[in-house]
Amino acid sequence: MTRPLREDLLALPKYVPGKSPEQVAAQLGLDRAVKLASNEVAYGPLPGVPEAIGAAAASVNRYPDMGVVALKGALSQRLGVDTERITVGCGSVGLLMHLMAAIAEPGAEVVYSWRSFEAYPIAVQIAQMNSVRVPNTADHRHNLEAMAEAIGPKTKAVFVCNPNNPTGESLTAAEITAFLDKVPSDVLVVIDEAYREFVTDPDVPDGLELYGDRENVVILRTFSKAWGLAGLRAGYLIGSPDVAQTVHKIVVPFSVNSLAQAAAVAALAAEEEMRRRVDEVVQQRERVLAEARKLIDGVPGTQTNFVWLPLRDRAVEFAQLTESKAVTVRPFAGDGVRVSIGTPEENDLFLEILHTWK
Template identity: 45%
Template sequence: MIRADLATIPSYAPGRRLEDALKLSSNEVSFAPLPAAIEAVTEAASSANRYPDMGAVELRKALAEHLEVELEQVTVGNGSSALCQQLVQATCNAGDEVIFPWRSFEAYPIFAQVAEAKPVAIPLTAEHNHDLDAMAAAITERTRLIFICNPNNPSGTTITQQQFDDFMAKVPEQVVVALDEAYFEFNRAEDTPLATEEIKRFSNVIGLRTFSKAYGLAGLRVGYAFGDSELITAMNKVAIPFAVSSVAQAAALASLNAADELMERVEETVEKRTLVAQALGTAPTQANFVWIPGPNTAELAEKFATQGVVIRAFPEGARITVTNASEVEHLITAWEAINAG
C-alpha cells in the first residue's frame, strides 16, 4: 500500500523545543510580526470562510515591483521550502539527479527522493563553504537541478561572485540553478552573487526567498521564487492549490510594505551575531546563526539544555540562532557556565 522507497527517506526534523527554555534551534527571530502585519492578519481573519486568492496577485505585484521583475516572473508558496519541492517536481523525472552542498538545508535530499530523483550531496570545503568545483564536476546528463544555499544553512558562509561566475560557466543551460537566499536580509557580504541580478544574466537561475526568517512570519508560511517566467509557470503547475492562506498573504504584503521598519530590527541581530561569534570562538557568519563544527555536538546540545538553552545539533556541528540582546546575554552566560564546568 505504501511506496517501498519511503523507508529510505528521512523525516524532516524540526528544531527541538524544551518547556521554559530559550529556543535557539530553528533560526526564528525573537520579535513578533510587525504591527502592520498583525493588523493585516486580524482583518484578513474575518474573511477566513472564503478561499484565498490562489494567484496571490496583490502580493505578487508588490514582490515584482520590489524585485524589479515582471509579474509572471514571481510565484509564492507555503514557505520557500515548498517552492524548493515544487522546483524539484517541475524539473525532475524518476532517476534524474539533484545536486546540493552538504551539510546544507536538510530538506534538499528529502525533496529529491520524494520526486524519485537521485540526491547528489557534495561535501562542503574545509572552510564549511560550497565546493563549487566539485559540484560542477558532479554534473551528468541526468542532472536537472542544483541548489546553492547562500548564505549556507547551517554554516552561514557565502560564495564569492567570481566563484559563482566560474561555476555557471560549467553548468549546461538546461540545468536549473536555485539560489536559495532564505537568509538574504541578514547577509552583509559585499562580494557575493544576488539572485535578483543573476536571473537577468542566466535564464536557468531561480531565486528563492522567504518571509519566515527576517520578516518574522515563520508561523504563517510564505516564501517566494523569481526568475524565468517559463520556469515559474512550471513551478505553479505542481503547486498545491490555495497553498498560501489569505491571512498569510495579507501579513506578507503588509510586512513587505514596512521593510524599513523591518531592517531596523534585523540590524540588531547583525550586530549581536558578531558578539556571539567572538564569545563562542566561531567563524564569521552572514546569517542569523553561528556554526560550531565538530563531531560531539549532541553532547554540547545537552549541556546547553541543562543551562536552559536549546540549540540544533547535527552530526557535523552545532547551529545556534542569534536573536536579540537579552537572549544573546542568556546564551553567552550559558556558554560560560558550560566551559567553567
C-alpha cells in the first residue's frame, strides 16, 4: 500500500527537544539545572503581564479576537505603522510558514545564509520550495554579495537574519542597503529581527525604520525574546498592505490565543522594564563574550542575547560537559555551541565550567 503522505517529508528534520532543566536536574540528583539553550530571557514575565493573563483567563470559554485588534493597535502606535501592514501570528515562525505558503510555487527557490535559524529550511521545504543555502563568511556573517549572486529567475524570497541566530553576528545598514538595491523587486526580502531589542551597535539598522517602506521588504519580530513571552507564542510581521493582508488570510484562525494577546499588550506597556532587563543582558553578554574570547579561538561578536562558540567537531563534547555540570547549552554538531545569556549567577556558573574546558 502506498502512503498518502508526501515522500519528501521523510527527510524533514524531526524536532528533537533539548532536555528540560528538570530532566537534567533529576538525572544529576540536583534541585535545579540552568537552561542556557533557547535564548529566552531569564527574568520571568514583565510587570502587569501575569495580571493581564489572569484577567483574560476568565473568558477562555470564548474564542479570541481573530482580528487581534488591541494588540495590533498597540503595535501600530508604538511602531508608527498602519495596522493594515501588521499581521500577528502564533510566533514569528508561524508567520514565516504562512508567508512561505503565500509565495510557494513548484520549483521556486528561497535563498538564505547558512548556518542560520533552523526553522528556515523546514519552512521552505514544507511549502515545497527549494532552499539555496549560501555559506556564512569565515567570520560567521551572511555573505550578502554571494547571496545577491544566488538570486535567480526561480527565487521568490531571501531571508536576512539580523542579528543572525545562532552565530550572533550582524549586518550594517550600509551592507543591507547595498544588498537590497541588488534584489529584484519581485523577490521578497524577509528581515528576521527576533533579537532587535538586544542590538547596541549603532551601525546595525532597525530594519523597519530604514527599509519598512520598500514594497518587497517584510520584517519579522517576536514577543518570545526580550519581551519575555516565549511560552505564549506571539510574533508579528510588518510588510506592504498586500503582503500583510494576504498572510492574514492564511493565518490559522484564532491562532493568537486570548492570553497571548492580553499578555503582549501588557508587555508593550512595560517597555521601560523590558529596556532595563535588556541592558542587564547586554552587560552580561559583553562579560561572557570577553571571557569566552580569552579561552576559545575565533569567537565572533554578538548583538543578541547569546554567544557563539565555534568549537566545530568538539561542539557536542562541550555541551555534554556543561550538562554534566547542570547547565544546558545548544550544540550544533560539527559547527559550534550557542550559549544564551542568563542571570548573572547563571552566567557565573557557565563561566566556571568554561574555565575547566581543555
